[in-house]
Amino acid sequence: MTTLAVIGAGPAGLTLARVLQRLDAPYDVVVLDRDHGPDDRPQGGTLDMHAGSGQTALERAGLLDAFHAVARPEGQDVRLLAHTGETLISHVAGPEEVAPEIDRGDLRALLLDALRPGTVRWGTKFDRIDGTDLVLDDGSRLAADVVVGADGAWSRVRPLLSPARPEYSGVVFVEFRLTDVDTRRPDLAALVGRGSMSAPYANRSLIAQRNARGVVRGYAALRRPADTPDLDDRDVLLGYFADYADELTDLVRAADEGFVVRPITALPVGHRWEPVPGMTLVGDAAHLMSPFSGMGANLAMLDGSDLALALAEHGPAGITAYEELMFPRSEAAARGAAAGIADAIAPDAPAHSLRHLSQMLQEA
């Protein structure tokens, strides 16, 4: 039996583990995560699962029906608003929409529930490799034949393969949440609708997405230096949106306590590395890109499932086949994501979003 250590229980690592176990491949799979449990920290917003990537991975994991049972096809409704509150585009999703939404926490639960008991070791933070041993931050060791870095943006495994580091995109997101929105603020529930809304204007945007269980998740996006102070202060944040209509900035006023500042970073477009036997990366660890691709979690899961298929078919040598598949597709998506963030949070916003969305809806 080959011991496969997966560092990180995000969408990439969990999909890899699940597909390998489902194939009954001869690997003893252990997933390590620094979180102390699946609900250790808020899992963030909603993800749309695309046909051909996230949904392909879910099918390989045997979880496509379970996904559709909890997913929200109506989450594909899109509203584009001017900073004055005027509606520019309002698209209501039809039955042909192909990328239903799921809350990130629900997706994690779906994947976790499908794993053999004990596969994930919570509260174990990978620190470094010493010979064939993984060294955890409490000093304990774990011998592994194959190591997969599924440990996200600031991967500790990546430096063993590549010197690349994420770079700041110039855009910072401030994340917030509104709970019980339907009863507490029906006006804001109506503003966001069943899916998502955005109001890009002059190097900023207000973005809000409907999540499950009466929650709306919002992001105030600003093109500002990464170290701009006090963006997690409601009043300071509102000051940056003073020229927006109150009906939009009420999203920020009505938000729960607890604003989270997330500078948006990305790896260089086309990031790749020379093959290293018995070691590779999946998901954000391999190709962190701005969320404007809408593909990060989708690609992470496709990576996980492709690597599982390659390892099952070719043994650890299958890593090379996986990397050859993953490098070009993630390069294309990363190029799109870089253009997406440059165009959406731009001085002439919402010009590009208006053109892009109109064209997309025409083609659909």
Ligand SMILES: Cc1cc2nc3c(=O)[nH]c(=O)nc-3n(C[C@H](O)[C@H](O)[C@H](O)COP(=O)(O)OP(=O)(O)OC[C@H]3O[C@@H](n4cnc5c(N)ncnc54)[C@H](O)[C@@H]3O)c2cc1C
């Ligand atoms: C604001 C925002 C919105 C987004 N929206 C979308 C969207 O709509 N659609 C989409 O497809 N993608 C979206 N993304 C991107 C998506 O969130 C990521 O691409 C995806 O989560 C990557 O999955 P992953 O498994 O590679 O990494 P992660 O989800 O980051 O998981 C990594 C895991 O590794 C663990 N870990 C880290 N370091 C260690 C360590 N040293 N030891 C042990 N464990 C460790 C972490 O605790 C974590 O559980 C969005 C991202 C952001 C920031």
